[in-house]
Amino acid sequence: MKTVIALLAASAAISMGGVPKKVPLSHYESLWTKSPITNPPTPVISNPSPSRLDDFALIGVTSLGDNQYRVTLIDKKAPEAERIYVSSDTPNPAYAIVKVNRTPGDAMSTTVTLRSGNDVRTIGFDPKFLTVAKPATPATPSAAPIPSNNSKIPRPRATVPTPTPGRP
Numbered sequence: 001m002k003t004v005i006a007l008l009a010a011s012a013a014i015s016m017g018g019v020p021k022k023v024p025l026s027h028y029e030s031l032w033t034k035s036p037i038t039n040p041p042t043p044v045i046s047n048p049s050p051s052r053l054d055d056f057a058l059i060g061v062t063s064l065g066d067n068q069y070r071v072t073l074i075d076k077k078a079p080e081a082e083r084i085y086v087s088s089d090t091p092n093p094a095y096a097i098v099k100v101n102r103t104p105g106d107a108m109s110t111t112v113t114l115r116s117g118n119d120v121r122t123i124g125f126d127p128k129f130l131t132v133a134k135p136a137t138p139a140t141p142s143a144a145p146i147p148s149n150n151s152k153i154p155r156p157r158a159t160v161p162t163p164t165p166g167r168p
Contacts, residue, residue, distance in 0.1 A: 051119045053095075057126035061100060061110055064089060069100045071112050074129055086114065105116070 030036075060072035064087070073084040088097045098113040098120060111124045 031168065051116070053114055053116055053119060053121035053123065056114075056123055056144055057123070057129045058110070058112055058123050059083070059129055061102070067106055069112075071097060071100075071114075073123065076129070079129060091153065 007101050019166075032104050038070045055076050056072065056073040057076050059061075059074045062070040065069055068087075068089045070085065070087040070089075073086065075081050084095070086092050086095045086097055094116060096115045101111045103109045108127070111122050113120060122154070
């Protein structure tokens with residue numbers, strides 16, 4: 001008899017309750033925006049303002065060891081202008097390296113995050129600025145023309161000084 005009452009109570013509890021429903025994510029929004037433990041999320045800028053860093057392309061990254069890098073940049077608008085070198089071991093008043101992302105085996109996917117004042121941008125390689133210029137051919141001294149026929153060319157003979165008496 002006691003078992004029947006216990007089963008009746010259990011079935012009543014099951015029929016009265018329901019399947020739990022998933023709580024919407026907005027319920028937890030206060031945890032990730034106003035958490036006393038973590039920093040608040042950085043605001044996402046939907047339309048970034050134009051920056052001087054947008055005019056640069058990466059043309060070289062050199063590892064100096066111990067997570068130190070030297071970066072070479074070129075101005076896209078004036079490629080003939082002087083290149084800009086930014087090093088993480090010597091401070092540059094205009095630019096600073098924030099992070100270097102390198103992919104082993106794929107050098108072209110390397111990106112560098114730079115800071116200029118409050119502006120932070122990620123810069124990568126631009127293939128059109130990485131073309132190798134054809135070296136200027138040096139002027140070679142003109143050699144004697146090679147004859148086209150198969151005749152032998154006489155070689156100049158070395159002259160041997162004739163011995164003089166009394167001199168070794």
